[in-house]
Amino acid sequence: MKKIMIASQNKGKIIEYEYWLKPLGYTVYSLLDFPIGTIDETGDDFKTNALIKARALSNHLQFTVLADDSGLLVDALNGLPGVHSRRFSESGTDHANNIKLLRVMENIANRHAKFVCVIALLIPNQEPMFFEGTVYGTIHTVIEGNKGFGYDPLFIPEGYHETFGTLNETVKHNISHRKKAFKQCLDYLMTLEHKN
Ligand code: IMP
Numbered sequence: 594m595k596k597i598m599i600a601s602q603n604k605g606k607i608i609e610y611e612y613w614l615k616p617l618g619y620t621v622y623s624l625l626d627f628p629i630g631t632i633d634e635t636g637d638d639f640k641t642n643a644l645i646k647a648r649a650l651s652n653h654l655q656f657t658v659l660a661d662d663s664g665l666l667v668d669a670l671n672g673l674p675g676v677h678s679r680r681f682s683e684s685g686t687d688h689a690n691n692i693k694l695l696r697v698m699e700n701i702a703n704r705h706a707k708f709v710c711v712i713a714l715l716i717p718n719q720e721p722m723f724f725e726g727t728v729y730g731t732i733h734t735v736i737e738g739n740k741g742f743g744y745d746p747l748f749i750p751e752g753y754h755e756t757f758g759t760l761n762e763t764v765k766h767n768i769s770h771r772k773k774a775f776k777q778c779l780d781y782l783m784t785l786e787h788k789n
Pocket residue numbers: 603634661662663664665678679690708741742743744745769771
């Protein structure tokens with residue numbers, strides 16, 4: 594049986610990984626099955642934080658751990674909220690984060706932004722591997738849709754006219770920053786399977 598631990602308690606992320614991994618025969622676990630308390634994301638960049646999360650879990654497990662760190666980078670805000678995406682507003686709820694982003698961008702015409710995701714993959718007895726994905730888009734002027742999570746109701750991916758919050762979920766599953774990082778990660782996992 595192929596087992597993988599997603600080092601996250603973010604239901605939105607876990608749903609996305611399950612969507613990709615279950616059809617490939619993986620039994621998917623997450624921090625929701627294995628609560629180890631809060632992991633302090635003390636790094637200054639996505640890669641460091643992804644590794645911190647993966648290591649926090651791999652110390653307890655004998656199978657593969659996948660952790661991602663991700664966030665929204667807004668051009669006009671010099672890359673903010675970036676690594677602080679989850680705690681951008683005081684309460685840190687998705688809704689409060691979206692409201693704050695709309696407020697700080699009220700008079701800003703340049704709405705260009707991107708989501709970035711870095712995956713850290715820790716396979717027992719191997720060096721960590723990293724995979725990165727980006728999706729470009731713009732920040733909408735109103736909150737639209739209730740699909741996905743985080744800033745999805747504000748993010749209009751390039752080539753579309755609706756937010757990730759409104760678009761059919763399969764669109765996000767196929768073009769997102771997480772999917773792009775995951776695709777590379779999967780290719781790597783496949784090369785290992787062929788070697789064994
Ligand atoms: P973390 O990677 O769990 O530390 O959280 C990153 C934060 O970035 C999330 O809580 C969201 O606010 C935001 N974020 C990351 N990926 C996405 C996404 O796919 N959609 C919407 N927001 C996201």
